[in-house]
Amino acid sequence: MTEPLLVLEGLHKSFGALRATDNVSLDLAPASIHALIGPNGAGKSTLIAQIAGSLKPTAGTVRLLGQDITALSVPKRAQLGLGRTFQVSSLAMAFSALRNVMLAVQARQHATFRFWHPVRGDRSLIDPAMAQLERVGLAERAHLPVTALSHGERRQLELAVALALEPKVLLLDEPMAGLGGEDSERMTEVLTGLRQDVAMLLVEHDMDAVFRLADRISVLVYGRVIASGSVEDIRASQEVRDAYLGE
Ligand SMILES: Nc1ncnc2c1ncn2[C@@H]1O[C@H](COP(=O)(O)OP(=O)(O)OP(=O)(O)O)[C@@H](O)[C@H]1O
DSSP states (O other): OOOOSEEEEEEEEEETTEEEEEEEEEEEOTTOEEEEEOSTTSSHHHHHHHHHTSSOOSEEEEEETTEEOTTOOHHHHHHTTEEEOOSSOOOOTTSBHHHHHHHHHHHHTTOOOOTTSOOTTOHHHHHHHHHHHHHTTOGGGTTSBGGGSOHHHHHHHHHHHHHHTOOSEEEEEOTTTTOOHHHHHHHHHHHHHHTTTSEEEEEOSOHHHHHHHOSEEEEEETTEEEEEEOHHHHHHOHHHIIIIIOO
């Protein structure tokens, strides 16, 4: 059996009396998408923050590629292959799409941070940055400033920026949020294409996208995983319907 890339074991996070994460164990297999669904306030963002390292669990462990990373910093986790995208845009708006990805490539290469220095001529940044833009379907928009991109294209660009750090595991926090039908269709296609190279833990409210993308789904309610299984298992589960799907 292939080893999972990411393993959560008995994760707990309390805020005072509130158990935002309650004994969560789950794993992410290579070349797969594991979706995390649940009602507002179920603890999805809290869980993602503990995996990414911005929030310290009260108890439990997070393992990445076999290594216990529970006590490691956010940058150290990123170096080891953990990537993430954010709900709130973190793009440099005045720069071109290409320049945004080049900055991420540069960070990955541990070069001196030449933020204000023109890097336009540097092929060692341009080529890998263009490759990431191609992966997300934005190559033809590379030279436009972020302000000229549609909301959907900005989400694709955020993904390219995350990919420039060459993650093995990607945490996606609501990649479909605010996207219309056509844009969310495009994002679904992009994520499908990435799956072979980057395993993804996907937090998403758009159930059509979840059902199309996920190899596995875990349902979080009041911080607890109440069900975990294939799309078919989750669709068929009465407990999930009662707690979340509202059917
Ligand atoms: N820093 C904090 N201090 C206190 N309580 C918090 C903190 N962060 C989150 N919570 C609480 O923890 C619970 C889980 O919140 P969380 O944001 O993780 O849920 P979520 O599933 O991501 O919700 P949504 O789908 O609305 O984004 C909520 O009851 C929230 O109020």
